[in-house]
Amino acid sequence: MTEQIIRMEVMRYRPEQDEAPWLQSFDVPYSDDMSVLQGLNYIKDELDESLSFRWSCRMAICGSCGMMVDGVPKLACKTFLRDYPGTVRVEALHHFPIERDLVVVLDDFMEKLERIQPYIIPRQEQALSEGEYLQTPTQLERYAQFSSCINCLLCYAACPQYGLDSSFLGPGAIALLHRYNMDSRDGASEQRMELVAAEEGVFHCTAVGYCSEVCPKHVDPANAVNLNKTRAAGDYFLRFAKPKGRCQ
Numbered sequence: 001m002t003e004q005i006i007r008m009e010v011m012r013y014r015p016e017q018d019e020a021p022w023l024q025s026f027d028v029p030y031s032d033d034m035s036v037l038q039g040l041n042y043i044k045d046e047l048d049e050s051l052s053f054r055w056s057c058r059m060a061i062c063g064s065c066g067m068m069v070d071g072v073p074k075l076a077c078k079t080f081l082r083d084y085p086g087t088v089r090v091e092a093l094h095h096f097p098i099e100r101d102l103v104v105v106l107d108d109f110m111e112k113l114e115r116i117q118p119y120i121i122p123r124q125e126q127a128l129s130e131g132e133y134l135q136t137p138t139q140l141e142r143y144a145q146f147s148s149c150i151n152c153l154l155c156y157a158a159c160p161q162y163g164l165d166s167s168f169l170g171p172g173a174i175a176l177l178h179r180y181n182m183d184s185r186d187g188a189s190e191q192r193m194e195l196v197a198a199e200e201g202v203f204h205c206t207a208v209g210y211c212s213e214v215c216p217k218h219v220d221p222a223n224a225v226n227l228n229k230t231r232a233a234g235d236y237f238l239r240f241a242k243p244k245g246r247c248q
């Protein structure tokens with residue numbers, strides 16, 4: 001494999017000394033099988049140990065290496081330097097406050113994640129002696145795609161609506177919410193639908209669809225948002241169709 005040189009322009013921001021983020025250039029030797037993450041690791045190991053960025057698995061599973069690569073939200077471990085001949089620009093994920101260099105503050109998403117209750121809340125608790133909560137392959141199919149989310153937040157960096165108003169629940173949290181609402185073992189869908197139909201819920205979405213384009217796991221959060229728009233609208237109209245109770 002031949003070794004070439006790429007110029008990596010990397011966003012730097014150290015709050016104790018920088019007034020605003022800026023770009024620092026590094027010349028990095030690379031081979032065709034090197035990812036952007038490996039390029040950043042080369043910089044940290046060989047050129048500037050003060051560079052900060054998140055990563056863990058190196059195989060598109062943990063979701064921690066999300067960043068902007070030439071202006072597009074990408075997983076750095078799944079993006080190859082060979083696809084950026086000459087120069088590549090690496091910046092912190094858009095729409096999040098920057099903690100340091102390429103590390104963003106995730107508090108807003110963590111709070112949203114907590115709100116959607118991303119776990120199964122059984123309709124009726126089953127005693128251990130009754131065994132597992134069984135599910136058919138067809139029931140699994142209803143949510144399987146949405147369960148592939150790795151919380152990498154590329155969809156939030158791609159979402160113009162979240163960029164304008166961070167109160168929006170956002171594509172990732174809605175996809176996860178949908179994953180649990182579609183699970184036959186779960187019984188908390190009515191509680192979660194209150195979040196879906198709320199002011200900061202699905203109707204905040206302006207249907208750009210870029211969230212699904214950048215999703216590295218093909219979760220299709222835009223579809224989850226659309227399905228929930230339909231369900232929330234249906235729930236609203238069904239309220240009028242329900243027989244009214246008689247007052248005594």
Ligand code: FES
Pocket residue numbers: 055056057058059060061062063064065066075076077078
């Ligand atoms: S390092 Fe885990 S997704 Fe990239």
